[in-house]
Amino acid sequence: MVDRCNAVGVRIYADIVINHMCGGGGTGTGTAGTYFDANTEDFPAVPYSAADFNDGNCYTSSGNIENYGDANQVRNCRLVSLLDLNQGKDYVRGKIIDFMNDLTSLGIAGFRVDACKHMWPNDLEVIFGSLNDLPTSKGFSGGSRPFIYQEVIDQGGESITASEYLSFGRVTEFKYGINLYNNKDKPQYLSYFGESWGMMPDGSALVFLNNHDNQRSHGGGGNVITFEDPYNLKIFTAFMMAWPYGVPRVMSSYYFRYKN
Template structure:
Protein backbone atom coordinates (compact mmCIF):
# COMPACT_ATOMS: atom_id res chain seq x y z
CA UNK A 1 0.00 0.00 0.00
CA UNK A 2 2.79 2.42 0.94
CA UNK A 3 4.59 1.76 -2.35
CA UNK A 4 1.41 2.22 -4.36
CA UNK A 5 0.65 5.52 -2.62
CA UNK A 6 4.20 6.77 -3.02
CA UNK A 7 4.05 5.99 -6.76
CA UNK A 8 1.03 8.32 -6.91
CA UNK A 9 2.87 11.04 -4.91
CA UNK A 10 0.80 10.37 -1.80
CA UNK A 11 2.67 10.18 1.51
CA UNK A 12 1.49 7.85 4.28
CA UNK A 13 1.59 8.95 7.92
CA UNK A 14 1.07 6.26 10.53
CA UNK A 15 -1.15 6.89 13.55
CA UNK A 16 1.38 5.69 16.12
CA UNK A 17 -0.11 4.67 19.47
CA UNK A 18 3.02 4.51 21.63
CA UNK A 19 1.77 5.86 24.97
CA UNK A 20 -0.26 2.82 25.92
CA UNK A 21 -1.47 -0.63 25.01
CA UNK A 22 -5.03 -2.00 25.12
CA UNK A 23 -7.57 -1.75 27.92
CA UNK A 24 -6.22 -3.49 30.98
CA UNK A 25 -7.40 -7.10 30.92
CA UNK A 26 -8.76 -7.88 34.36
CA UNK A 27 -11.04 -10.69 33.21
CA UNK A 28 -8.92 -13.39 34.79
CA UNK A 29 -8.53 -15.19 31.44
CA UNK A 30 -6.21 -14.56 28.51
CA UNK A 31 -7.56 -12.29 25.79
CA UNK A 32 -6.48 -12.10 22.16
CA UNK A 33 -5.83 -9.21 19.80
CA UNK A 34 -7.07 -8.93 16.22
CA UNK A 35 -4.02 -10.90 15.02
CA UNK A 36 -4.73 -13.56 17.68
CA UNK A 37 -1.82 -12.44 19.87
CA UNK A 38 -2.52 -13.18 23.56
CA UNK A 39 -2.38 -10.63 26.37
CA UNK A 40 -3.15 -10.53 30.06
CA UNK A 41 -3.18 -7.80 32.71
CA UNK A 42 -0.08 -5.66 32.00
CA UNK A 43 1.47 -8.57 30.11
CA UNK A 44 2.10 -8.88 26.37
CA UNK A 45 4.24 -12.02 25.95
CA UNK A 46 7.40 -11.41 23.97
CA UNK A 47 6.82 -7.66 23.90
CA UNK A 48 6.11 -6.10 27.31
CA UNK A 49 6.23 -7.42 30.86
CA UNK A 50 4.39 -5.94 33.88
CA UNK A 51 7.45 -3.86 34.87
CA UNK A 52 7.36 -2.05 31.50
CA UNK A 53 4.19 -0.16 32.53
CA UNK A 54 3.40 2.68 34.86
CA UNK A 55 1.30 1.57 37.80
CA UNK A 56 0.33 4.94 39.24
CA UNK A 57 -1.70 3.50 42.12
CA UNK A 58 -4.46 6.09 41.91
CA UNK A 59 -8.23 6.12 41.58
CA UNK A 60 -8.70 2.39 42.18
CA UNK A 61 -7.78 1.24 38.67
CA UNK A 62 -4.64 3.27 37.83
CA UNK A 63 -6.68 5.47 35.46
CA UNK A 64 -6.61 9.27 35.11
CA UNK A 65 -9.28 11.15 37.04
CA UNK A 66 -7.74 14.60 37.43
CA UNK A 67 -6.54 16.27 34.22
CA UNK A 68 -5.29 19.23 36.26
CA UNK A 69 -2.60 16.99 37.80
CA UNK A 70 0.33 16.77 35.36
CA UNK A 71 1.89 13.74 37.04
CA UNK A 72 -1.36 11.80 36.96
CA UNK A 73 -2.00 12.62 33.28
CA UNK A 74 1.43 11.32 32.30
CA UNK A 75 1.71 8.32 34.63
CA UNK A 76 -1.81 6.86 34.87
CA UNK A 77 -3.91 5.00 32.31
CA UNK A 78 -5.89 6.79 29.60
CA UNK A 79 -9.43 5.33 29.84
CA UNK A 80 -8.02 2.18 31.48
CA UNK A 81 -5.49 1.57 28.65
CA UNK A 82 -2.24 0.14 30.08
CA UNK A 83 0.22 3.06 30.24
CA UNK A 84 3.72 2.26 28.99
CA UNK A 85 6.67 3.51 31.00
CA UNK A 86 8.17 5.60 28.20
CA UNK A 87 10.94 6.73 30.56
CA UNK A 88 12.36 3.19 30.66
CA UNK A 89 15.23 2.34 28.34
CA UNK A 90 13.76 -0.95 27.11
CA UNK A 91 10.41 0.66 26.28
CA UNK A 92 12.07 3.55 24.45
CA UNK A 93 14.22 1.16 22.41
CA UNK A 94 11.25 -1.07 21.58
CA UNK A 95 9.09 1.85 20.45
CA UNK A 96 11.88 3.41 18.38
CA UNK A 97 12.47 0.04 16.71
CA UNK A 98 8.78 -0.14 15.80
CA UNK A 99 8.83 3.36 14.28
CA UNK A 100 12.05 2.64 12.38
CA UNK A 101 10.53 -0.52 10.96
CA UNK A 102 7.63 1.54 9.61
CA UNK A 103 10.07 4.06 8.12
CA UNK A 104 11.87 1.21 6.37
CA UNK A 105 8.57 0.37 4.67
CA UNK A 106 8.47 3.87 3.23
CA UNK A 107 6.07 5.77 5.50
CA UNK A 108 6.72 9.53 5.56
CA UNK A 109 6.00 10.23 9.21
CA UNK A 110 3.78 9.75 12.23
CA UNK A 111 0.81 11.16 14.09
CA UNK A 112 1.75 10.58 17.72
CA UNK A 113 -1.43 9.59 19.52
CA UNK A 114 -1.99 10.84 23.09
CA UNK A 115 1.31 12.77 23.03
CA UNK A 116 0.47 14.88 26.08
CA UNK A 117 0.24 11.70 28.14
CA UNK A 118 4.00 11.27 27.67
CA UNK A 119 6.54 13.63 29.17
CA UNK A 120 8.05 15.65 26.32
CA UNK A 121 11.54 14.45 27.30
CA UNK A 122 10.41 10.82 26.82
CA UNK A 123 9.05 11.64 23.39
CA UNK A 124 12.24 13.47 22.44
CA UNK A 125 14.29 10.45 23.50
CA UNK A 126 12.18 8.06 21.40
CA UNK A 127 11.97 10.22 18.29
CA UNK A 128 15.67 11.04 18.59
CA UNK A 129 16.40 7.40 17.74
CA UNK A 130 14.72 7.46 14.32
CA UNK A 131 17.06 6.38 11.54
CA UNK A 132 15.95 9.11 9.15
CA UNK A 133 13.88 12.26 8.94
CA UNK A 134 10.13 12.03 9.27
CA UNK A 135 7.24 14.46 9.52
CA UNK A 136 5.89 14.35 13.08
CA UNK A 137 2.64 15.78 14.36
CA UNK A 138 1.42 15.17 17.86
CA UNK A 139 -2.02 14.88 19.41
CA UNK A 140 -2.03 17.40 22.25
CA UNK A 141 -5.51 18.39 23.41
CA UNK A 142 -4.96 21.81 24.93
CA UNK A 143 -7.91 24.14 25.50
CA UNK A 144 -5.83 26.37 27.72
CA UNK A 145 -7.04 25.32 31.17
CA UNK A 146 -4.80 22.31 31.93
CA UNK A 147 -1.14 22.33 33.03
CA UNK A 148 0.22 20.49 29.96
CA UNK A 149 0.62 22.94 27.07
CA UNK A 150 0.97 22.48 23.33
CA UNK A 151 4.21 24.45 23.11
CA UNK A 152 6.03 21.86 25.23
CA UNK A 153 5.89 19.59 22.17
CA UNK A 154 7.04 22.08 19.51
CA UNK A 155 10.65 20.77 19.60
CA UNK A 156 9.51 17.35 18.38
CA UNK A 157 7.11 18.44 15.64
CA UNK A 158 3.77 20.00 14.82
CA UNK A 159 0.79 19.85 17.18
CA UNK A 160 -2.95 19.38 16.71
CA UNK A 161 -4.95 22.55 17.41
CA UNK A 162 -8.29 21.34 18.80
CA UNK A 163 -9.48 24.86 19.54
CA UNK A 164 -9.71 25.41 15.78
CA UNK A 165 -12.44 22.79 15.28
CA UNK A 166 -14.46 23.84 18.31
CA UNK A 167 -14.39 27.55 17.44
CA UNK A 168 -15.11 26.93 13.76
CA UNK A 169 -18.24 24.98 14.73
CA UNK A 170 -19.29 27.71 17.17
CA UNK A 171 -19.04 30.32 14.43
CA UNK A 172 -20.80 28.30 11.74
CA UNK A 173 -23.62 27.23 14.04
CA UNK A 174 -24.07 30.14 16.44
CA UNK A 175 -21.89 33.04 15.32
CA UNK A 176 -21.10 35.18 12.31
CA UNK A 177 -18.70 34.36 9.48
CA UNK A 178 -17.59 37.99 9.58
CA UNK A 179 -15.72 37.11 12.80
CA UNK A 180 -13.36 34.90 10.78
CA UNK A 181 -11.29 37.81 9.44
CA UNK A 182 -8.57 37.17 12.05
CA UNK A 183 -9.11 33.45 12.64
CA UNK A 184 -5.89 31.88 13.90
CA UNK A 185 -3.21 32.96 16.33
CA UNK A 186 -5.17 36.11 17.24
CA UNK A 187 -7.71 33.72 18.77
CA UNK A 188 -5.02 32.35 21.13
CA UNK A 189 -4.33 29.40 18.85
CA UNK A 190 -0.78 28.11 18.54
CA UNK A 191 1.46 29.59 15.79
CA UNK A 192 0.31 28.72 12.27
CA UNK A 193 3.66 27.10 11.45
CA UNK A 194 3.09 24.51 14.21
CA UNK A 195 -0.65 23.92 13.94
CA UNK A 196 -2.40 20.91 12.40
CA UNK A 197 -6.06 21.83 11.91
CA UNK A 198 -9.27 20.05 10.95
CA UNK A 199 -13.02 20.53 10.84
CA UNK A 200 -13.36 17.18 12.58
CA UNK A 201 -11.34 14.02 13.11
CA UNK A 202 -12.04 10.39 13.96
CA UNK A 203 -12.32 11.14 17.69
CA UNK A 204 -14.14 14.44 17.99
CA UNK A 205 -16.81 13.53 15.44
CA UNK A 206 -17.82 10.88 18.00
CA UNK A 207 -17.50 13.10 21.07
CA UNK A 208 -14.21 11.45 22.08
CA UNK A 209 -10.79 12.99 22.73
CA UNK A 210 -11.59 16.67 23.12
CA UNK A 211 -14.84 16.31 21.25
CA UNK A 212 -17.83 18.53 21.65
CA UNK A 213 -20.00 20.37 19.19
CA UNK A 214 -18.13 20.03 15.90
CA UNK A 215 -19.23 19.92 12.27
CA UNK A 216 -19.33 16.46 10.70
CA UNK A 217 -20.47 14.69 7.55
CA UNK A 218 -23.89 14.33 9.17
CA UNK A 219 -24.47 17.98 8.24
CA UNK A 220 -23.00 17.91 4.70
CA UNK A 221 -24.08 21.40 3.66
CA UNK A 222 -22.36 23.10 6.60
CA UNK A 223 -19.45 20.66 6.41
CA UNK A 224 -18.66 21.69 2.84
CA UNK A 225 -18.81 25.40 3.74
CA UNK A 226 -16.55 24.95 6.79
CA UNK A 227 -14.06 22.80 4.89
CA UNK A 228 -14.04 25.32 2.05
CA UNK A 229 -13.04 27.99 4.57
CA UNK A 230 -10.38 25.80 6.21
CA UNK A 231 -8.72 24.97 2.89
CA UNK A 232 -8.90 28.57 1.67
CA UNK A 233 -7.67 30.21 4.88
CA UNK A 234 -3.86 30.25 5.40
CA UNK A 235 -3.64 29.04 8.98
CA UNK A 236 -2.05 25.72 9.90
CA UNK A 237 -1.59 22.45 8.06
CA UNK A 238 -5.13 21.23 7.22
CA UNK A 239 -6.37 17.67 7.48
CA UNK A 240 -9.32 16.40 5.45
CA UNK A 241 -11.42 13.66 7.01
CA UNK A 242 -12.65 10.45 5.39
CA UNK A 243 -15.35 8.72 7.43
CA UNK A 244 -17.91 5.98 7.55
CA UNK A 245 -21.46 6.25 8.83
CA UNK A 246 -22.10 5.40 12.47
CA UNK A 247 -24.92 5.53 14.98
CA UNK A 248 -22.98 4.35 18.02
CA UNK A 249 -19.79 6.33 18.84
CA UNK A 250 -17.94 3.03 19.35
CA UNK A 251 -19.17 1.55 16.08
CA UNK A 252 -16.54 0.07 13.78
CA UNK A 253 -16.32 0.35 9.99
CA UNK A 254 -18.85 -1.24 7.61
CA UNK A 255 -18.38 -4.98 7.79
CA UNK A 256 -19.74 -8.27 6.58
CA UNK A 257 -21.17 -10.87 8.90
CA UNK A 258 -18.19 -12.29 10.73
CA UNK A 259 -16.51 -8.91 11.11
CA UNK A 260 -14.58 -8.59 7.84
CA UNK A 261 -14.45 -4.93 6.77
CA UNK A 262 -16.32 -4.15 3.58
CA UNK A 263 -14.19 -2.74 0.73
CA UNK A 264 -14.65 0.84 -0.43
CA UNK A 265 -14.68 -0.59 -3.96
CA UNK A 266 -17.05 -3.50 -4.58
CA UNK A 267 -16.74 -5.09 -8.02
CA UNK A 268 -14.87 -1.97 -9.13
CA UNK A 269 -17.80 0.24 -8.07
CA UNK A 270 -17.06 2.95 -5.50
CA UNK A 271 -19.31 2.55 -2.45
CA UNK A 272 -19.10 6.13 -1.15
CA UNK A 273 -22.17 8.01 0.04
CA UNK A 274 -23.80 5.13 1.87
CA UNK A 275 -21.91 3.33 4.62
CA UNK A 276 -18.61 4.85 3.50
CA UNK A 277 -18.78 8.65 3.51
CA UNK A 278 -15.45 9.46 1.77
CA UNK A 279 -15.55 13.20 2.44
CA UNK A 280 -12.14 13.55 0.78
CA UNK A 281 -13.78 12.50 -2.49
CA UNK A 282 -16.65 15.00 -2.35
CA UNK A 283 -16.06 17.20 -5.38
CA UNK A 284 -16.04 20.57 -3.55
CA UNK A 285 -13.58 19.26 -0.95
CA UNK A 286 -11.20 17.47 -3.32
CA UNK A 287 -11.19 20.55 -5.56
CA UNK A 288 -10.43 22.82 -2.61
CA UNK A 289 -7.32 20.75 -1.88
CA UNK A 290 -6.02 21.93 -5.26
CA UNK A 291 -7.04 25.50 -4.33
CA UNK A 292 -4.93 25.15 -1.17
CA UNK A 293 -1.92 23.90 -3.12
CA UNK A 294 -2.18 26.60 -5.79
CA UNK A 295 -2.49 29.44 -3.25
CA UNK A 296 -0.06 28.13 -0.62
CA UNK A 297 2.54 30.90 -1.00
CA UNK A 298 0.05 33.79 -0.95
CA UNK A 299 -1.54 35.97 1.73
CA UNK A 300 -5.07 37.24 2.32
CA UNK A 301 -6.30 40.28 0.41
CA UNK A 302 -9.59 41.97 -0.46
CA UNK A 303 -11.41 40.73 2.64
CA UNK A 304 -15.12 41.53 2.43
CA UNK A 305 -18.12 40.76 4.61
CA UNK A 306 -21.65 42.01 4.97
CA UNK A 307 -21.11 42.13 8.74
CA UNK A 308 -23.04 38.91 9.12
CA UNK A 309 -22.74 35.53 7.37
CA UNK A 310 -21.51 36.42 3.90
CA UNK A 311 -17.74 36.69 3.39
CA UNK A 312 -15.23 36.76 0.55
CA UNK A 313 -11.46 37.07 0.31
CA UNK A 314 -8.58 36.63 -2.08
CA UNK A 315 -5.33 34.71 -1.92
CA UNK A 316 -2.90 37.01 -3.69
CA UNK A 317 -3.44 36.80 -7.44
CA UNK A 318 -3.88 33.02 -7.28
CA UNK A 319 -7.37 32.49 -5.87
CA UNK A 320 -10.62 33.97 -4.60
CA UNK A 321 -13.40 32.48 -2.49
CA UNK A 322 -16.85 33.58 -1.32
CA UNK A 323 -18.95 31.81 1.34
CA UNK A 324 -22.63 32.47 1.97
CA UNK A 325 -24.09 30.96 5.14
CA UNK A 326 -27.29 32.96 4.90
CA UNK A 327 -30.67 31.75 3.68
CA UNK A 328 -30.71 34.32 0.88
CA UNK A 329 -28.51 34.73 -2.21
CA UNK A 330 -25.29 36.74 -2.11
CA UNK A 331 -25.13 39.12 -5.07
CA UNK A 332 -22.20 41.55 -5.02
CA UNK A 333 -19.54 43.02 -7.30
CA UNK A 334 -16.23 42.52 -5.50
CA UNK A 335 -12.59 43.36 -6.16
CA UNK A 336 -10.00 40.62 -6.72
CA UNK A 337 -6.36 40.50 -7.79
CA UNK A 338 -7.05 37.66 -10.24
CA UNK A 339 -6.02 38.02 -13.90
CA UNK A 340 -8.91 38.78 -16.24
CA UNK A 341 -10.70 35.79 -17.73
CA UNK A 342 -13.30 33.11 -17.21
CA UNK A 343 -12.89 30.70 -14.33
CA UNK A 344 -14.61 27.50 -13.31
CA UNK A 345 -16.09 27.59 -9.82
CA UNK A 346 -14.48 24.54 -8.21
CA UNK A 347 -17.24 24.18 -5.60
CA UNK A 348 -20.05 23.56 -8.11
CA UNK A 349 -17.95 21.72 -10.70
CA UNK A 350 -14.57 20.91 -12.20
CA UNK A 351 -12.55 21.65 -15.31
CA UNK A 352 -12.77 18.70 -17.67
CA UNK A 353 -11.36 18.82 -21.18
CA UNK A 354 -11.03 22.61 -20.89
CA UNK A 355 -14.73 22.93 -20.07
CA UNK A 356 -16.40 23.75 -16.76
CA UNK A 357 -19.01 21.38 -15.36
CA UNK A 358 -20.16 24.02 -12.87
CA UNK A 359 -20.71 27.77 -12.66
CA UNK A 360 -18.45 30.07 -14.69
CA UNK A 361 -17.12 33.18 -12.92
CA UNK A 362 -15.80 36.07 -15.00
CA UNK A 363 -13.05 38.40 -13.78
CA UNK A 364 -12.98 41.74 -15.62
CA UNK A 365 -9.88 43.60 -16.80
CA UNK A 366 -10.05 45.65 -13.57
CA UNK A 367 -10.14 42.48 -11.44
CA UNK A 368 -13.78 42.72 -10.45
CA UNK A 369 -16.22 39.81 -10.20
CA UNK A 370 -19.99 39.97 -10.23
CA UNK A 371 -20.67 37.22 -7.70
CA UNK A 372 -23.95 35.36 -7.51
CA UNK A 373 -23.74 32.84 -4.70
CA UNK A 374 -26.79 30.82 -3.76
CA UNK A 375 -28.09 30.50 -0.21
CA UNK A 376 -25.80 28.35 1.97
CA UNK A 377 -23.36 27.89 -0.90
CA UNK A 378 -19.80 28.90 -1.76
CA UNK A 379 -17.80 29.81 -4.85
CA UNK A 380 -14.04 29.36 -5.29
CA UNK A 381 -11.80 30.09 -8.26
CA UNK A 382 -8.04 29.75 -8.65
CA UNK A 383 -5.46 30.25 -11.35
CA UNK A 384 -5.62 26.58 -12.27
CA UNK A 385 -9.39 26.71 -12.90
CA UNK A 386 -9.14 29.33 -15.67
CA UNK A 387 -10.79 28.16 -18.88
Protein backbone atom coordinates (compact mmCIF):
# COMPACT_ATOMS: atom_id res chain seq x y z
CA MET A 1 0.00 0.00 0.00
CA VAL A 2 2.76 2.44 0.97
CA ASP A 3 4.72 1.69 -2.21
CA ARG A 4 1.65 2.24 -4.34
CA CYS A 5 0.90 5.58 -2.67
CA ASN A 6 4.51 6.75 -2.96
CA ALA A 7 4.51 5.87 -6.66
CA VAL A 8 1.85 8.51 -7.31
CA GLY A 9 3.22 11.10 -4.89
CA VAL A 10 0.90 10.42 -1.95
CA ARG A 11 2.97 10.36 1.23
CA ILE A 12 1.98 8.35 4.30
CA TYR A 13 2.72 9.25 7.90
CA ALA A 14 2.20 6.95 10.89
CA ASP A 15 0.46 7.87 14.14
CA ILE A 16 2.78 6.47 16.82
CA VAL A 17 2.55 6.12 20.59
CA ILE A 18 5.99 6.04 22.24
CA ASN A 19 5.12 7.54 25.63
CA HIS A 20 3.59 4.41 27.12
CA MET A 21 2.68 0.78 26.45
CA CYS A 22 -0.77 0.03 27.89
CA GLY A 23 -2.92 0.51 30.97
CA GLY A 24 -1.73 -0.75 34.31
CA GLY A 25 -2.80 -4.24 35.35
CA GLY A 26 -3.80 -7.35 33.47
CA THR A 27 -2.25 -9.70 30.95
CA GLY A 28 -3.11 -10.53 27.39
CA THR A 29 -2.10 -10.85 23.78
CA GLY A 30 -1.58 -7.85 21.53
CA THR A 31 -3.05 -7.50 18.06
CA ALA A 32 0.19 -8.80 16.53
CA GLY A 33 0.02 -11.92 18.68
CA THR A 34 2.59 -11.01 21.33
CA TYR A 35 2.06 -11.67 25.02
CA PHE A 36 2.28 -8.97 27.71
CA ASP A 37 1.96 -8.78 31.47
CA ALA A 38 1.12 -5.25 32.62
CA ASN A 39 1.16 -6.35 36.27
CA THR A 40 4.91 -6.96 36.12
CA GLU A 41 5.56 -4.56 33.20
CA ASP A 42 6.84 -7.43 31.08
CA PHE A 43 6.70 -6.98 27.30
CA PRO A 44 8.95 -9.77 25.98
CA ALA A 45 8.40 -9.04 22.29
CA VAL A 46 10.19 -5.66 22.53
CA PRO A 47 11.60 -6.57 25.08
CA TYR A 48 10.73 -4.10 27.83
CA SER A 49 10.82 -4.89 31.55
CA ALA A 50 9.94 -2.98 34.72
CA ALA A 51 13.39 -1.34 34.57
CA ASP A 52 12.35 0.53 31.40
CA PHE A 53 9.47 2.49 32.94
CA ASN A 54 9.31 5.73 34.92
CA ASP A 55 7.84 4.37 38.16
CA GLY A 56 10.98 5.22 40.13
CA ASN A 57 10.92 8.79 38.80
CA CYS A 58 7.32 9.51 39.81
CA TYR A 59 6.70 10.70 43.34
CA THR A 60 2.91 10.94 43.51
CA SER A 61 1.05 8.65 45.88
CA SER A 62 -1.07 7.17 43.09
CA GLY A 63 1.67 6.87 40.46
CA ASN A 64 -0.54 8.94 38.16
CA ILE A 65 -0.34 12.61 37.20
CA GLU A 66 -2.08 14.50 39.97
CA ASN A 67 -1.04 18.07 39.20
CA TYR A 68 -0.61 19.39 35.65
CA GLY A 69 1.19 22.40 37.11
CA ASP A 70 4.13 20.12 37.95
CA ALA A 71 6.15 19.35 34.81
CA ASN A 72 7.94 16.45 36.49
CA GLN A 73 4.64 14.73 37.22
CA VAL A 74 3.34 15.31 33.69
CA ARG A 75 6.44 13.71 32.19
CA ASN A 76 7.37 11.03 34.73
CA CYS A 77 4.03 9.81 36.09
CA ARG A 78 1.33 7.77 34.44
CA LEU A 79 -1.28 9.43 32.26
CA VAL A 80 -4.59 7.85 33.37
CA SER A 81 -2.73 4.71 34.55
CA LEU A 82 -0.85 4.13 31.26
CA LEU A 83 2.54 2.49 31.88
CA ASP A 84 5.00 5.33 31.28
CA LEU A 85 8.23 4.54 29.41
CA ASN A 86 11.50 6.19 30.43
CA GLN A 87 12.85 7.75 27.23
CA GLY A 88 15.85 8.99 29.23
CA LYS A 89 17.30 5.46 29.04
CA ASP A 90 19.49 4.77 26.02
CA TYR A 91 17.97 1.30 25.72
CA VAL A 92 14.40 2.63 25.56
CA ARG A 93 15.43 5.30 23.07
CA GLY A 94 17.14 2.66 20.94
CA LYS A 95 14.02 0.53 20.73
CA ILE A 96 11.92 3.55 19.74
CA ILE A 97 14.48 4.58 17.11
CA ASP A 98 14.53 1.03 15.70
CA PHE A 99 10.72 1.04 15.49
CA MET A 100 10.60 4.37 13.67
CA ASN A 101 13.44 3.41 11.31
CA ASP A 102 11.62 0.18 10.48
CA LEU A 103 8.56 2.18 9.43
CA THR A 104 10.56 4.60 7.27
CA SER A 105 12.30 1.63 5.62
CA LEU A 106 8.83 0.58 4.43
CA GLY A 107 8.35 4.00 2.81
CA ILE A 108 6.58 5.87 5.60
CA ALA A 109 7.38 9.57 5.15
CA GLY A 110 6.83 10.81 8.69
CA PHE A 111 5.08 10.60 12.01
CA ARG A 112 2.42 12.10 14.24
CA VAL A 113 3.88 11.52 17.70
CA ASP A 114 1.23 11.18 20.40
CA ALA A 115 1.36 12.66 23.92
CA CYS A 116 4.63 14.56 23.47
CA LYS A 117 4.14 16.85 26.46
CA HIS A 118 4.31 13.70 28.59
CA MET A 119 7.91 13.16 27.43
CA TRP A 120 11.00 15.29 28.06
CA PRO A 121 11.91 17.51 25.08
CA ASN A 122 15.61 16.63 25.27
CA ASP A 123 14.79 12.93 24.98
CA LEU A 124 12.62 13.49 21.92
CA GLU A 125 15.30 15.65 20.32
CA VAL A 126 17.79 12.77 20.66
CA ILE A 127 15.32 10.22 19.28
CA PHE A 128 14.26 12.29 16.26
CA GLY A 129 17.83 13.35 15.53
CA SER A 130 18.97 9.72 15.48
CA LEU A 131 16.54 8.59 12.79
CA ASN A 132 17.75 7.48 9.40
CA ASP A 133 17.19 9.61 6.30
CA LEU A 134 14.21 8.55 4.21
CA PRO A 135 15.27 5.82 1.76
CA THR A 136 15.98 6.81 -1.84
CA SER A 137 14.83 3.30 -2.81
CA LYS A 138 11.30 4.40 -1.89
CA GLY A 139 11.39 7.48 -4.10
CA PHE A 140 12.66 10.07 -1.61
CA SER A 141 15.40 12.54 -2.51
CA GLY A 142 18.77 11.93 -0.94
CA GLY A 143 19.08 13.49 2.51
CA SER A 144 15.32 13.76 3.06
CA ARG A 145 14.31 13.63 6.71
CA PRO A 146 11.10 12.18 8.19
CA PHE A 147 8.35 14.78 8.61
CA ILE A 148 7.51 14.90 12.31
CA TYR A 149 4.73 16.67 14.12
CA GLN A 150 4.15 16.38 17.82
CA GLU A 151 0.91 16.38 19.75
CA VAL A 152 1.34 18.99 22.48
CA ILE A 153 -1.91 20.32 23.92
CA ASP A 154 -1.17 23.86 25.05
CA GLN A 155 -4.03 26.26 25.62
CA GLY A 156 -2.19 28.13 28.35
CA GLY A 157 -2.30 27.82 32.12
CA GLU A 158 -0.05 24.76 32.48
CA SER A 159 3.61 24.26 33.33
CA ILE A 160 4.46 22.79 29.92
CA THR A 161 4.30 24.90 26.76
CA ALA A 162 4.39 24.00 23.09
CA SER A 163 7.38 26.32 22.63
CA GLU A 164 9.60 23.73 24.35
CA TYR A 165 9.14 21.37 21.38
CA LEU A 166 9.48 23.69 18.38
CA SER A 167 13.16 23.16 17.56
CA PHE A 168 12.94 19.53 16.44
CA GLY A 169 9.58 19.12 14.70
CA ARG A 170 6.24 20.75 14.01
CA VAL A 171 3.75 21.00 16.86
CA THR A 172 -0.04 20.87 16.97
CA GLU A 173 -1.50 24.37 17.37
CA PHE A 174 -4.67 23.74 19.35
CA LYS A 175 -5.44 27.45 19.59
CA TYR A 176 -5.97 27.63 15.81
CA GLY A 177 -9.36 25.89 15.63
CA ILE A 178 -10.59 27.53 18.82
CA ASN A 179 -9.66 31.00 17.55
CA LEU A 180 -11.49 30.37 14.27
CA TYR A 181 -14.58 29.13 16.08
CA ASN A 182 -14.62 32.19 18.30
CA ASN A 183 -14.43 34.46 15.24
CA LYS A 184 -16.46 32.48 12.72
CA ASP A 185 -19.03 35.29 12.54
CA LYS A 186 -16.34 38.00 12.34
CA PRO A 187 -14.12 37.06 9.36
CA GLN A 188 -12.99 40.69 9.00
CA TYR A 189 -10.80 40.12 12.06
CA LEU A 190 -8.84 37.33 10.36
CA SER A 191 -6.72 39.52 8.09
CA TYR A 192 -3.71 39.08 10.40
CA PHE A 193 -4.57 35.58 11.63
CA GLY A 194 -1.53 33.72 12.87
CA GLU A 195 1.41 34.55 15.11
CA SER A 196 0.03 37.97 16.06
CA TRP A 197 -2.87 36.14 17.71
CA GLY A 198 -0.50 34.54 20.21
CA MET A 199 -0.09 31.33 18.24
CA MET A 200 3.24 29.62 17.55
CA PRO A 201 5.52 30.61 14.63
CA ASP A 202 4.26 29.78 11.14
CA GLY A 203 7.19 27.46 10.44
CA SER A 204 6.44 25.32 13.50
CA ALA A 205 2.64 25.01 13.44
CA LEU A 206 0.51 22.02 12.43
CA VAL A 207 -3.00 23.51 12.15
CA PHE A 208 -6.49 22.03 12.11
CA LEU A 209 -10.10 22.99 12.76
CA ASN A 210 -10.75 20.05 15.05
CA ASN A 211 -9.30 16.66 15.93
CA HIS A 212 -10.50 13.32 17.24
CA ASP A 213 -10.31 14.56 20.84
CA ASN A 214 -11.62 18.10 20.91
CA GLN A 215 -14.53 17.40 18.56
CA ARG A 216 -15.75 15.19 21.42
CA SER A 217 -14.85 17.79 24.09
CA HIS A 218 -11.74 15.80 25.09
CA GLY A 219 -8.05 16.65 24.74
CA GLY A 220 -8.20 20.12 26.22
CA GLY A 221 -11.73 20.77 24.99
CA GLY A 222 -12.75 24.17 23.71
CA ASN A 223 -15.28 25.17 21.08
CA VAL A 224 -14.35 23.96 17.59
CA ILE A 225 -16.02 23.77 14.19
CA THR A 226 -17.09 20.19 13.36
CA PHE A 227 -19.35 18.31 10.94
CA GLU A 228 -22.28 19.41 13.11
CA ASP A 229 -21.87 22.85 11.50
CA PRO A 230 -21.40 21.82 7.84
CA TYR A 231 -21.58 25.34 6.38
CA ASN A 232 -18.80 26.76 8.53
CA LEU A 233 -16.82 23.53 8.26
CA LYS A 234 -16.66 24.01 4.48
CA ILE A 235 -15.95 27.74 4.69
CA PHE A 236 -13.17 27.47 7.23
CA THR A 237 -11.62 24.36 5.72
CA ALA A 238 -11.24 26.41 2.55
CA PHE A 239 -9.81 29.29 4.61
CA MET A 240 -7.32 26.97 6.32
CA MET A 241 -6.12 25.49 3.04
CA ALA A 242 -5.63 28.92 1.47
CA TRP A 243 -4.36 30.99 4.40
CA PRO A 244 -0.54 31.10 4.62
CA TYR A 245 -0.02 29.91 8.18
CA GLY A 246 1.20 26.49 9.31
CA VAL A 247 0.81 23.09 7.67
CA PRO A 248 -2.92 22.28 7.47
CA ARG A 249 -4.46 18.95 8.41
CA VAL A 250 -7.99 18.17 7.25
CA MET A 251 -10.08 16.06 9.60
CA SER A 252 -12.55 13.69 7.97
CA SER A 253 -15.04 12.29 10.47
CA TYR A 254 -18.01 10.03 10.35
CA TYR A 255 -21.17 11.06 12.14
CA PHE A 256 -21.18 10.24 15.82
CA ARG A 257 -23.36 11.06 18.79
CA TYR A 258 -21.39 12.37 21.77
CA LYS A 259 -22.21 10.76 25.10
CA ASN A 260 -20.74 11.54 28.52
